[in-house]
Amino acid sequence: MSGLDTLPSLSKVIAAHGLAAKKSLGQNFLLDLNLTEKIARQAGDLSGSDVLEVGPGPGGLTRGLLAQGARRVLAVEKDPRCLPALAEIAAAAEGRLEVVQGDALEIDAAARLTAPVRIVANLPYNVGTELLVRWLTPQSWPPFWESLTLMFQREVAERIVAQPGGKAYGRLALLSQWRTTPRIVMSLPPEAFTPPPKVHSAVVHFTRLDAPRFPADAKVLQRVVAAAFNQRRKMLRSSLKGVDPEIERHLANAGIAPTERAEQVSLEAFCALARSLASG
Incomplete structure (x- = not known):
């Protein structure tokens, strides 16, 4: 015992x-x-x-x-x-x-x-x-x-x-x-x-995971996700306009329709958006 x-x-x-x-x-x-x-x-x-x-x-x-x-x-x-x-x-x-x-x-x-x-x-x-x-x-x-x-x-x-x-x-x-x-x-x-x-x-x-599931800059991803879900009822072109003045171009680069709302967007797509924003 x-x-x-x-x-x-x-x-x-x-x-x-x-x-x-x-x-x-x-x-x-x-x-x-x-x-x-x-x-x-x-x-x-x-x-x-x-x-x-x-x-x-x-x-x-x-x-x-x-x-x-x-x-x-x-x-x-x-x-x-x-x-x-x-x-x-x-x-x-x-x-x-x-x-x-x-x-x-x-x-x-x-x-x-x-x-x-x-x-x-x-x-x-x-x-x-x-x-x-x-x-x-x-x-x-x-x-x-x-x-x-x-x-x-x-x-x-x-x-x-x-x-x-x-x-x-x-x-x-x-x-x-x-x-x-x-x-x-x-x-x-x-x-x-x-x-x-x-x-x-x-x-x-x-x-x-030893590495993130999809590549993205952590700070950029966190900023985008926070902005998107802070106004989750709005379309992304509105909720993210404060993140970058060219947000619609970045959404297009990531394959995300600007009329989508945050809850419709996959993790992979958010990471693609973060990469586009990080590249300028």
């Missing part, structure tokens, strides 16, 4: 340390260790990888990652109330768990990790999308991580994997699918969490 097997149940940990979930921190705790291990398994073989976990809370997913053989887990937790509970897991983990208190938006986690790195997290709802965008838009590609296995509100997960033609399709789909292959691998009902959120949740696994 490993030290992890001797740890108390998560409900006992929460009671012992007074860890009522805080709405202000976007907290919803998963207490079913069978579920947290199942999420950890979605990340693949962890035995040769360092794992970054953001927002571990009382450590349910942390335990799952360690139980699945993660070489090392770096857990970044903003809430100081959770640190004693995580310290108990660290003591049982025989050097495989490092806990850092702080804001994941401000900490340079990459400097504390050794490749290969996987990111696995039940992200706090209030920072989940911002963290994802940061991980998808580093200064250079490929990034420090090989895969992401992240829990989001179901609506956000569906936006990540959306295809052209629907309301869910937008900036998040394009950023995700340009440099990774994202798949929804699990769905979780509200009652799986304490306290139950008002929405369903889903786990998305992102497999990193």
